[in-house]
Amino acid sequence: MxxxxxxxxxxxxxxxxxxxxxxxxxxxxxxxxxxxxxxxxxxxxxxxxxxxxxxxxxxxxxxxxxxxxxxxxxKQDDLTEADLLEILEKSSNPLFLFLDEVQDPHNLGAILRTADAVGVTAVIIPKHNSVGINPTVRKVASGAAETVKLIVVNNLTRTLKDLQQAGVWMVGLAGETDKTIYQMDFKGAVGLVMGAEGSGLRKLTKETCDYLAAIPMQGSVESLNVSVAAGVALYEAFRQRNL
The missing domain is CATH 3.30.1330.30 (Ribosomal protein L30/S12)
Structure with missing residues (x-):
C-alpha cells in the first residue's frame, strides 16, 4: 500500500x-x-x-x-463518483461544495476546515488541475482532512448534471450577477460551486449552475480569496439551514 x-x-x-x-x-x-x-x-x-x-x-x-x-x-484511495452517489442516497438534506480547479494547498486546507465546521456533506474536486490531499493540506486543515469527505471526479460538469438530475440545486459563486448569496435559498439539497484562484468558475461550469450569486463588496478589491469566499458563503448556508 x-x-x-x-x-x-x-x-x-x-x-x-x-x-x-x-x-x-x-x-x-x-x-x-x-x-x-x-x-x-x-x-x-x-x-x-x-x-x-x-x-x-x-x-x-x-x-x-x-x-x-x-x-x-x-495512503487511502480517493473517493469517486460512485461514492458520491452512495453518499447522496443516504443524505436527506445534503450540502455539497464543488471546487472548480482550486490549486493552492493552503486554500484547500482552509476550505476543508470550514467545511467541517459547518457540516458540509462532501467536497467535490476534479481529478485534473486541482490540488488533492497532501501534507500541506492536512496541516492547514487542522484535522478536517480526516473528517470531511473529499470526492475526486473525472468530469466536474458531468457530476454537477448528475446531481441536478437527482434533485440537487447548484449555486455558483460569481461576480457577474446582481443576486447575492443573501438572496439565495440554501435550504434543502444544495451544491455550492466555487471557482479557482484568480480565474473563477470556468465557462461550462458556470453555465451548468442553476443560479449564480455574488458576495456583496464595497471596497476597492475586486474579489476575495477563494477560501475566504467559501467561508462567507458556507456560513450563510449554515445560518439558513439552522434557523
Whole structure:
C-alpha cells in the first residue's frame, strides 16, 4: 500500500483517533516535550504505534509548522463518483461544495476546515488541475482532512448534471450577477460551486449552475480569496439551514 506523511499536532491527533491501524510510524523530535506532545506520544504507545525520535534536522525538511511530530500513514484511495452517489442516497438534506480547479494547498486546507465546521456533506474536486490531499493540506486543515469527505471526479460538469438530475440545486459563486448569496435559498439539497484562484468558475461550469450569486463588496478589491469566499458563503448556508 502507498504511504504518505502527515505532520502537525492537529492532523496527527485526528488521524490517530480515527485510524490508528493505518499508521506505520510516528516520529517525534528529540528533547523536552510539551504536554500535548507527551499526551500524543502516550496515546500512540497505548495503541501500539511504532515510535521513533529524530533531531531537528530531520524535521526541517517539512514545509510549514510540523510541531515536532510526523506520522507515516497508509495512503487511502480517493473517493469517486460512485461514492458520491452512495453518499447522496443516504443524505436527506445534503450540502455539497464543488471546487472548480482550486490549486493552492493552503486554500484547500482552509476550505476543508470550514467545511467541517459547518457540516458540509462532501467536497467535490476534479481529478485534473486541482490540488488533492497532501501534507500541506492536512496541516492547514487542522484535522478536517480526516473528517470531511473529499470526492475526486473525472468530469466536474458531468457530476454537477448528475446531481441536478437527482434533485440537487447548484449555486455558483460569481461576480457577474446582481443576486447575492443573501438572496439565495440554501435550504434543502444544495451544491455550492466555487471557482479557482484568480480565474473563477470556468465557462461550462458556470453555465451548468442553476443560479449564480455574488458576495456583496464595497471596497476597492475586486474579489476575495477563494477560501475566504467559501467561508462567507458556507456560513450563510449554515445560518439558513439552522434557523
Amino acid at each position: 502507498k504511504q504518505e506523511q502527515i505532520y502537525g499536532l492537529h492532523a496527527v491527533e485526528k488521524f490517530l483517533k480515527q485510524s490508528p491501524h493505518l499508521i506505520y510510524q510516528m516520529v517525534f523530535e528529540k528533547g523536552p516535550m510539551n504536554k500535548r506532545q507527551q499526551a500524543l506520544q502516550d496515546q500512540a504507545k497505548k495503541l501500539g504505534v511504532t515510535l521513533s525520535f529524530e533531531t531537528k534536522a530531520f524535521f526541517n525538511k517539512f514545509e510549514g509548522l510540523h510541531q515536532g511530530v510526523v506520522a507515516t500513514v497508509a
